[in-house]
Amino acid sequence: VTPWWWLPIAVVVCLVAFSLYAFWTAVFQPQGVFGPYLSPFYSPQVWISGPISPAIWVVWAPLVFRGSCYYYRKSYYRSFFRDPVACARPDGGKYSGETSFPFILNNLHRYTMYVALVVLLFLWWDAINAFTWNGHFYLGVGSLIMLINVVLLSAYTLGCHALRHWVGGGLDCYSCARGGQARHGLWKLVTDLNERHAFWAWVSMFSVAGVDIYIRLLQNGWLVDHCLVCT
Numbered sequence: 673v674t675p676w677w678w679l680p681i682a683v684v685v686c687l688v689a690f691s692l693y694a695f696w697t698a699v700f701q702p703q704g705v706f707g708p709y710l711s712p713f714y715s716p717q718v719w720i721s722g723p724i725s726p727a728i729w730v731v732w733a734p735l736v737f738r739g740s741c742y743y744y745r746k747s748y749y750r751s752f753f754r755d756p757v758a759c760a761r762p763d764g765g766k767y768s769g770e771t772s773f774p775f776i777l778n779n780l781h782r783y784t785m786y787v788a789l790v791v792l793l794f795l796w797w798d799a800i801n802a803f804t805w806n807g808h809f810y811l812g813v814g815s816l817i818m819l820i821n822v823v824l825l826s827a828y829t830l831g832c833h834a835l836r837h838w839v840g841g842g843l844d845c846y847s848c849a850r851g852g853q854a855r856h857g858l859w860k861l862v863t864d865l866n867e868r869h870a871f872w873a874w875v876s877m878f879s880v881a882g883v884d885i886y887i888r889l890l891q892n893g894w895l896v897d898h899c900l901v902c903t
């Protein structure tokens with residue numbers, strides 16, 4: 673039987689590792705491009721020169737979106753603050769909700785959701801562009817990695833609890849509302865993804881870091897991007 677404390681420790685290790693990596697790549701790396709590939713930390717691409725990494729201008733939105741995600745909140749409240757540490761475990765502190773600083777900032781989630789949806793469109797554009805290089809079709813290992821990443825990110829973003837409420841909430845009756853059938857269809861789609869929101873949260877987090885690591889390895893010549901189909 674797996675001990676109950678295994679999960680909180682795994683959550684702490686993974687979230688700390690991802691946070692440190694995101695900080696390093698966004699602050700200390702000058703750019704995230706290699707050939708047709710663009711790191712998700714640098715998307716949408718901005719061309720502002722200066723001492724500040726271009727990632728700083730764009731990465732805050734997806735990071736705030738992820739950091740205030742309802743699922744991640746549950747994870748880090750339990751794992752970092754032991755508040756409570758797990759179901760049927762005593763509360764480790766006095767729960768004061770999200771009514772005061774800093775956790776009141778988590779209420780930004782429903783607003784950063786709109787930004788995250790726009791960023792998702794840019795990421796799809798980047799993934800499509802990863803199949804073209806110098807005006808020709810290009811299918812490299814990186815193209816596939818970027819495509820997988822954006823699919824996982826879509827499953828995560830489109831399963832957002834706030835999005836589920838936005839498309840299907842505030843109604844007593846779908847069939848009585850204007851556009852009710854369409855909203856019901858969207859709500860069902862979001863609900864299907866939402867049911868596995870934790871899974872999509874983790875795999876998309878790993879895939880974002882994975883794409884960036886892959887591009888760093890290419891930039892430093894430690895890896896060669898194999899072209900599977902080039903025209």
Ligand code: FES
Binds near residue numbers: 741743831832834835
């Ligand atoms: S609740 Fe997790 S992304 Fe919105």
